[in-house]
Amino acid sequence: MNQAVIDFLSQRKSAPIDLMGEPGPSDDEIATMIRIASRVPDHGRLAPWRFILYRGDVRHEIGRRLAELAVEVEGPLPEGRLEKERTRFSRAPLVIGVVSLPVENPKIPQWEMFLSGGAAAMNLVLAANALGYGANWITNWYSEVEAGRALLGLKPGERVVGFVHIGTFAGDIPERPRPDPARLVSDYRGPAEG
Numbered sequence: 001m002n003q004a005v006i007d008f009l010s011q012r013k014s015a016p017i018d019l020m021g022e023p024g025p026s027d028d029e030i031a032t033m034i035r036i037a038s039r040v041p042d043h044g045r046l047a048p049w050r051f052i053l054y055r056g057d058v059r060h061e062i063g064r065r066l067a068e069l070a071v072e073v074e075g076p077l078p079e080g081r082l083e084k085e086r087t088r089f090s091r092a093p094l095v096i097g098v099v100s101l102p103v104e105n106p107k108i109p110q111w112e113m114f115l116s117g118g119a120a121a122m123n124l125v126l127a128a129n130a131l132g133y134g135a136n137w138i139t140n141w142y143s144e145v146e147a148g149r150a151l152l153g154l155k156p157g158e159r160v161v162g163f164v165h166i167g168t169f170a171g172d173i174p175e176r177p178r179p180d181p182a183r184l185v186s187d188y189r190g191p192a193e194g
């Protein structure tokens with residue numbers, strides 16, 4: 001048994017993006033995280049996902065464009081909300097987009113390709129935490145808007161699994177209520193009715 005891994009997984013939680021700071025991961029650490037994120041169950045070995053790095057000045061440019069898009073989608077917005085959009089990608093030093101690329105396959109449903117993407121995102125979060133960084137996996141409104149996905153570098157047909165924000169976070173994260181495992185699990189009692 002590896003008690004250190006059990007403890008690590010038992011205590012894992014997301015860090016608040018607004019409180020993540022420099023330094024972000026180095027190039028070597030990013031390579032480690034991507035390697036771990038790609039090492040996930042993947043029916044048919046399709047590797048139906050890819051990763052986009054958002055770092056440096058482009059994060060501010062993305063914010064400006066997101067603010068413009070928010071106005072296009074919703075109409076005139078108050079300055080506070082515009083500022084929120086402008087800083088969406090520049091709070092943490094690094095954001096990694098996990099992108100699902102579903103393909104037509106005679107045997108493997110696209111649902112399973114999306115699930116594999118979720119596994120990649122979760123491994124990415126765990127790898128970031130294991131390297132000592134805070135991480136937070138979010139999607140937000142622009143993931144569900146085609147123009148938002150295009151702005152963020154996705155091609156038509158690609159879907160956002162998540163934008164994983166990664167940075168240094170040293171504070172305490174309050175525990176949130178967790179589901180009671182006893183209410184989630186049951187022994188099999190035969191086929192479900194109606």
Ligand SMILES: Cc1cc2nc3c(=O)[nH]c(=O)nc-3n(C[C@H](O)[C@H](O)[C@H](O)COP(=O)(O)O)c2cc1C
Pocket residue numbers: 012013014136137138139140141161162
């Ligand atoms: C697919 C997915 C999308 C999410 N999108 C958002 C989001 O847009 N905004 C948000 O505040 N949290 C979002 N979350 C939740 C954050 O990851 C949240 O901070 C996290 O679930 C906290 O729980 P943890 O401490 O167990 O990591 C999303 C989670 C998942 C799995």
